[in-house]
Amino acid sequence: MRSGTTAFALSAVAVLALAGCASGSDQGSSAAAEGGTVEFEAKDPLTIGYSVYDLQNPYWQSYAEGVKAGAEEAGAEVVIADQKSSQQEQVSGSLDLINQGISALVITPVQPSALPSTIDAAHGEKIPVVVADIGVEGDYDGYILSNNREGGQLAAEHVIEKxxxxxxxxxxxxxxxxxxxxxxxxRVAGFVDRLAEEDNFEVVSSLDGNDTVDGGFTAAQDMLSANPDLEVIYAANDDSAIGASRAMETAGVSVANGFTLIGFDGSDAALDLIEQGVMSGTVAQDPFGQGQQAVKTALALLNGEDPGYSDEKAKTIYFPVEMVTQENIAQFREARASQGS
Known part of the structure; x- marks a missing residue:
């Protein structure tokens, strides 16, 4: 049953996209095809659609809560479609939101390459599209993401200070x-480039952790085996850092004995390990705050207002990140709890 629905959704997106490019009868679609400005239209009731990456992941749960909070503050309703880490769900679920008469679409893409057809379909209905993290393609209207390069720099600054x-x-x-x-x-470039400015640091290994605990374990195990005098591991996400901590335990090295292990995300599991002295720190993102910002951006676009892009050419708003260590983790967790995330 699901495969038939998905096939229909894919076909419908293609038809909408082709119609917008070929007919020229709809001003919004025509403008989008020419790279111009789409004339957005608020519908009644005012509803934000959020096509979320995967609601089994705590990060995206928090992002969705931020979207809900932002919408509630603006007096708008929210409809959420869970993509379940599936590109097909991303396309069919987003189209379903568009067909429900939403006024704005927030989408966290599983594969950014699938975005253009969805954006064309939304623009055909005069709906602004705000991409929430991961990556972008097509004629999107706004892009919200953490300042990942800055986060890598913060991690490097912590290593340099130590x-x-x-x-x-x-x-x-x-x-x-x-x-x-x-x-x-x-995230990697920010870290490596900042360390390169110093004379006494050498990146001796850079391996793919496949974003997972198991991948981080394998990568760290290989690094530690080849470099017994390794002093620092920086992982570009917390799951990989958690895997690295297990490899460190196997190798007999620890943060307590002077090793430095830094992750990136600010997940609850990583924060627990920091409190336990197993990890040195994590570069924390704010998915709840980003979800709120995505709604603010969508509504600004809908109202013809300036969204306040950090990079106007790229239509991007960079959201700040924070270095969390044992020194400030109590305050960080208190602030996060007050968000309701």
Whole structure:
């Protein structure tokens, strides 16, 4: 049953996209096809649709709660479609939201390459599209994401502060996100580029952790085996860092004995390990705040207002990140709890 529904949704998106490009009868679709400005239209009741990556993931649960909070504050309703980490669900679920008469679409894409047809379909109905994290393609109207490069720099600053004054060359390992991940590339580049400005740090290994605990374990195990004098591991997400912590335990090295292990995300599991002294820190994102910002951006676009892009050419708003360590984790968790995330 599901395969038939998905096939219909894919066909419908294609038809809408072709109609928008070929007929020229709808001003919004025509403008989108020409790279111009779409004339958006608020519908009654005012409803925000959120096509969310996967609601089994705590990060996206928090993002969805932020979308709900932002909508409630604006007096808008919310309809959520769970993509369940499926590109097909992303396309069919987003189209279903569009067909429900939403006024604005927020979407976290499983595969950004699937976005253009969805955006064309939304623009055909005069609906603005705000992409929430992961990556972008097509004529989107806004893009919200963490300042990933800055996050990598913050992680590097922590390492430099801890080890920079100690004589000798300090060996560093990096666990990357999956190949082709733009946010992963930015997180790694920010970290590596900042360390390169110092004379006493050397990145001796940079391996793909496949974004998972198991992948992080394998990558860290390989690094530690090849470099017994490794002092630092920076992982581009918390799951990989958690896997690295298990490899460290197997290898007999620990944060308590001077090793530095930093993750990226600010997940509850990583925060627990920081409190236990197993991880040194994590670069924390704010999915709840980003969800609120995505709604604000969508409504600004709908009302013809300036969304306040950080990068106007890329139609991007960068959301700040924060370095969390044992020194500030209590305050961080208190602030997060007050968000309701």
């Amino acid at each position: 080890l920079g004054g100690t004589p000798g060359t300090h060996k560093v390992g990096v666990i990357e996100l999956h190949a082709g991940s733009v946010v992963g590339e930015e």
